[in-house]
Amino acid sequence: MAQNIFLKPFYFIRHYRFKTTVIDGKSIANKILKDLKVAVQEHTDKKHRAPTLTAIIVGDDPSSKIYVKNKVKTAHFVGIKTEVLNFPDSISETKLIKTIQVLNSTKEVDSVLLQLPLPSHINPNIYELISPEKDVDGFTSANFGKFCLDKETIIPCTVLAVQKILQEINIDFTGKNALICGRSKHVGLPIAMLLHSNFKNAVKGFNANTIICHRFTPVDQLTKFCQNADVVITATGVPSLIRGYMVKKGSVIIDVGISRIIDPQSLKNKIVGDVNFEEVKEVAGFLTPVPGGVGPLTVAMLLQNTFTIARKRNP
Known part of the structure; x- marks a missing residue:
């Protein structure tokens, strides 16, 4: 257990030379992912389908593609199925809206991720159209509002x-x-x-x-x-x-x-x-x-959210 440095008197904090602990996010994430993999396996052993995550990428932002690639690779490790929809940055807002609506109504899709940033001609609040029950990022007003009110939410x-x-x-x-x-x-x-x-x-x-x-x-x-x-x-x-x-x-x-x-x-x-x-x-x-x-922990928690959503939809 880490030492609780803030329980020390102020003079101790001022004069004692601390040895910095560099936090290994990968190790913490790996433990979460290993536990999640077991939980997903137990879920599918009960004849439930595997949790699913659909990611939408608009444009050619290299960072976005790397982020989503890492998420997909890690999802496969824990047993979560993924689909990546790649659209050019010229996609119309109407078509993107239609895509989100289809995903909202598709029973086999548990979670929807709209990778940011988006092209300038797309309304930045378009993620509001994602069903709150499938909003794996917790960005919709419905989920964020519950979060601010300290209620159970994504x-x-x-x-x-x-x-x-x-x-x-x-x-x-x-x-x-x-x-x-x-x-x-x-x-x-x-x-x-x-x-x-x-x-x-x-x-x-x-x-x-x-x-x-x-x-x-x-x-x-x-x-x-x-x-x-x-x-x-x-x-x-x-x-x-x-x-x-x-x-x-x-x-x-x-x-x-x-x-x-x-x-x-x-x-x-x-x-x-x-x-x-x-x-x-x-x-x-x-x-x-x-x-x-x-x-690494952000990716792990995204997949944890995906599983939480799937388990609620398929208890």
Whole structure:
């Protein structure tokens, strides 16, 4: 069990030199997937059909294709059937709507995933047309509204990934300060809801005092909030937004951001997060890497959501 650093007196946090624990998201995800594989097998052994997930990709965004490819590969490992519908970015909104309507009415389809981003001519709120019962991402107003009201619902996968990490490190954040960097309606906002929610109710939150910043928050203000935060969760897509001097010693830093940059030494593409890893690892108590941190857990929780939906539709 991880040491509960926040139960130590303040002087201890200030003077003791912490050894940073780098959180291995892959290992946590692999355990979830192995358990899920057993659960799916037990489900199909009872003569239920295998859970199904249909993903829709619009356009040629390379990141989207990589994400969906990884999801499909992992789904096959746990026994979930997948279908990927690829459409050119020239697809009409009418045709995309018709596709979603067909999937909603197809009994054999348990979950529908509309991969973002979408072309500019497509209404960004088109995912609202996905049936809430098949909304595996938890993005529809029906599901997100229940989440905000702390009711049982389908919770966004990245939120579940962050929740799992915080549960794994086993720290009581009740009354502690949480900083969320990022205000997107699909990631930053629901993560903030998770952190401040009551852990006794459906969402299983963390009772933290929560502040939301974003990429346009002045650096001096962001630094002030970071230095006072016991946990920082960042999801802005801005490389090195969080620097070592900003971070409170012993704090928990979870990096949800992802960007592709050119490595100045190798001149090759490199995936990085919002956190300057080399600087922050000298200060933080717990830290997630990019890649290998939140990403693998997000995929695992997507498949967990898929199975949860299928089990409700085929009890």
